[in-house]
Amino acid sequence: MPTDARTTSRVRAADELKHAALEQFATVGFAGTSLQHIADEAGYAKSSVLYHFASKEALLEAAIEPAVEGFEDVLEVFLSARRSGRRGELVDRVVDLLLEHREAVHVFLTQGQSLSELPVIARANVAVRRLASAVCEERESVDDQVRFGIALGGAAFLLTAGRSFADESTLPSDDEMRDALRRIIAEILTPARTPSN
Amino acid sequence: MPTDARTTSRVRAADELKHAALEQFATVGFAGTSLQHIADEAGYAKSSVLYHFASKEALLEAAIEPAVEGFEDVLEVFLSARRSGRRGELVDRVVDLLLEHREAVHVFLTQGQSLSELPVIARANVAVRRLASAVCEERESVDDQVRFGIALGGAAFLLTAGRSFADESTLPSDDEMRDALRRIIAEILTPARTPSN
DNA sequence: GCAGACTCTGACCGATCGGTCAATTAGCGT
DNA sequence: ACGCTAATTGACCGATCGGTCAGAGTCTGC
Numbered sequence: 001m002p003t004d005a006r007t008t009s010r011v012r013a014a015d016e017l018k019h020a021a022l023e024q025f026a027t028v029g030f031a032g033t034s035l036q037h038i039a040d041e042a043g044y045a046k047s048s049v050l051y052h053f054a055s056k057e058a059l060l061e062a063a064i065e066p067a068v069e070g071f072e073d074v075l076e077v078f079l080s081a082r083r084s085g086r087r088g089e090l091v092d093r094v095v096d097l098l099l100e101h102r103e104a105v106h107v108f109l110t111q112g113q114s115l116s117e118l119p120v121i122a123r124a125n126v127a128v129r130r131l132a133s134a135v136c137e138e139r140e141s142v143d144d145q146v147r148f149g150i151a152l153g154g155a156a157f158l159l160t161a162g163r164s165f166a167d168e169s170t171l172p173s174d175d176e177m178r179d180a181l182r183r184i185i186a187e188i189l190t191p192a193r194t195p196s197n
Numbered sequence: 198m199p200t201d202a203r204t205t206s207r208v209r210a211a212d213e214l215k216h217a218a219l220e221q222f223a224t225v226g227f228a229g230t231s232l233q234h235i236a237d238e239a240g241y242a243k244s245s246v247l248y249h250f251a252s253k254e255a256l257l258e259a260a261i262e263p264a265v266e267g268f269e270d271v272l273e274v275f276l277s278a279r280r281s282g283r284r285g286e287l288v289d290r291v292v293d294l295l296l297e298h299r300e301a302v303h304v305f306l307t308q309g310q311s312l313s314e315l316p317v318i319a320r321a322n323v324a325v326r327r328l329a330s331a332v333c334e335e336r337e338s339v340d341d342q343v344r345f346g347i348a349l350g351g352a353a354f355l356l357t358a359g360r361s362f363a364d365e366s367t368l369p370s371d372d373e374m375r376d377a378l379r380r381i382i383a384e385i386l387t388p389a390r391t392p393s394n
Numbered sequence: 395g396c397a398g399a400c401t402c403t404g405a406c407c408g409a410t411c412g413g414t415c416a417a418t419t420a421g422c423g424t
Numbered sequence: 425a426c427g428c429t430a431a432t433t434g435a436c437c438g439a440t441c442g443g444t445c446a447g448a449g450t451c452t453g454c
Contacts, residue, residue, distance in 0.1 A: 009401065009451090028311045032228025035442065045403050050443065052401095109354060110307045113361050114225045128362060142369045146377040149359040150351030150385070157306060157350020158343060164310050165325060165346070172339045180343040188347070188385060206421085206431065232412065242433050247413065249431090 014052045016042045018063040026103040026160055030060060030111055061120045064108060067101035068124045075130055088186060090134060095155070095181045099174055102159040109156045128152070135189055143191070151185045211249045213239045215260040223300040223357055227257060227308055258317045261305060264298030265321045272327055285383060287331060292352070292378045296371055299356040306353045325349075332386055340388070348382045 020042040024033040035056060039046045053059040074093045098105055108124050115121045136144040158181075163171060172180070217239040221230040232253060236243045250256040271290045295302055305321050312318045333341040355378075360368055369377070 013401080029226030029229050029308070031230075032226050032311075034440075036440080046442090047403055047405095047444090048401080051403090056442065109358055111226070113358060114229075116361070125362075132362070142373050142377050143381065145363070145369070146355060146374070146381055149355035149362070150347065150381065152351070153354020153359055154347030154349070154351025157354065158346035161306055161310060162346040162350055164313075165322075165329070166342070172342070176339050177343070180339050184340070184343055184347065184385075184388075187388070188381075191384070210431080231410075233410080243412090244414090244434075245432055248433090253412065 010052070013042075013044065013048070014062070017044065017049055017052055017059065021059050022063045022103045022107065025060060025063070025111075026106045030056075030107070030115060035059075057118055060107075060115070061118055064101075064104040064124070065120050067097070067104035067108075068120055068127060070097050070101060071124070071127045071131070075127060075134065078134060079130075087135065087189075091186050091189065092182050094131070095178060095185060098155050098159060098181070099178055102156070105156045106160040109153060147188050147191070151188045155181055155185060207249070210239075210241065210245070211259070214241065214246055214249055214256065218256050219260045219300045219304070222257060222260070222308075223303045227253075227304070227312060232256075254315055257304075257312070258315055261298075261301040261321070262317050264294070264301035264305075265317055265324060267294050267298060268321070268324045268328070272324060272331065275331060276327075284332065284386075288383050288386065289379050291328070292375060292382060295352050295356060295378070296375055299353070302353045303357040306350060344385050344388070348385045352378055352382060 017038065021033070021038045024038055024041065035049050036046045038059075039049050042049075049059065053062060071094070074090070074097060078090045078093075108121065112121055112125065116125070132145075132148050135148055159177070166172075214235065218230070218235045221235055221238065232246050233243045235256075236246050239246075246256065250259060268291070271287070271294060275287045275290075305318065309318055309322065313322070329342075329345050332345055356374070363369075
């Protein structure tokens with residue numbers, strides 16, 4: 001085995017397979033994606049997929065684990081530095097993560113129910129609940145829950161499935177999208193601060 | 198054949214099958230749902246499903262067609278009565294439809310890309326584009342697109358997958374949800390009217 | 395150049411997929 | 425009670441599913 005960390009064949013193949021798998025999982029669903037199709041997309045044989053990953057479930061776990069870890073890290077930083085950490089910063093970083101891991105987020109949000117037995121999905125569930133608490137700051141009214149849910153689900157939808165509605169070449173760049181998302185999501189989570197609770 | 202319109206066996210069975218199918222399509226995806234499982238859920242044999250519907254695709258079409266028709270009707274009424282029709286009313290009626298047809302909306306929004314060859318999905322695509330135009334009123338800035346996408350996708354997420362985050366019995370009733378959605382979505386689509394375009 | 399590990403693949407397995415079909419059962423007009 | 429139609433079903437089909445396995449190809453340290 002090469003002691004050098006430079007892209008060994010193993011790492012490169014595994015990355016290609018994870019990328020191809022995530023794309024399929026996000027578009028046709030986990031159950032609707034076949035190992036054969038993932039292998040074809042990545043340019044390998046079906047057997048090779050099961051050489052790098054013990055099972056279809058293990059492949060999904062490996063594919064979305066980086067996204068979950070990213071959210072856990074951001075959340076940890078925000079919760080530990082309770083003083084300096086402003087809520088606006090948290091929103092900005094979460095938006096960055098949504099853009100970076102859009103496919104993984106989409107898979108989790110739209111199929112998390114049917115995949116709840118997978119450990120990494122359970123981890124993501126915990127992270128989302130903690131994120132909701134951090135964002136809503138102890139106020140757990142129905143309004144706050146709705147605002148959080150719309151912001152999260154809406155952003156995830158916009159970044160994946162919603163792209164099919166953008167007419168041809170009108171779809172905004174990632175930078176435009178990041179800017180708009182940061183502003184609008186912050187606005188959604190911070191209502192006009194009406195005197196009522 | 199009974200001349201009476203009172204629930205003939207045919208209609209009742211077809212309804213049960215459509216309902217069971219829609220639930221599965223929304224949770225595990227169209228490709229991930231088997232006719233066998235739909236039949237089991239509804240209490241029929243797999244052959245019976247294919248007696249009532251020509252194919253798996255035909256079953257999906259029949260199951261989400263009422264939702265598409267509902268959206269087309271609301272849109273038609275709004276666009277024809279251009280004078281009296283206020284935008285707030287449109288939002289209210291769309292929210293009602295989202296609540297009534299939440300599973301169909303979820304299927305369309307999360308799997309519309311991979312099902313775009315089905316005629317009813319194409320119809321729904323047209324309807325959504327027209328809805329976006331009606332809601333954004335000719336202003337098609339990136340911000341407006343993002344606001345519309347977040348509102349639509351967020352509401353759909355909240356009404357289906359998002360339910361798994363509500364702790365136990367804390368999840369709000371449909372009436373609470375309808376109320377919150379109407380207010381918050383109207384607020385999202387009508388930003389603080391900053392002087393900038 | 396040889397040995398041993400690493401990577402990749404085709405052949406194969408039982409199970410399940412969507413779909414067809416002939417036969418059986420249930421329901422209704424007469 | 426009879427006969428016709430509509431409703432339902434089990435047996436069956438080829439294809440594909442996730443997964444196993446033994447072997448071929450490839451690379452590296454010595």
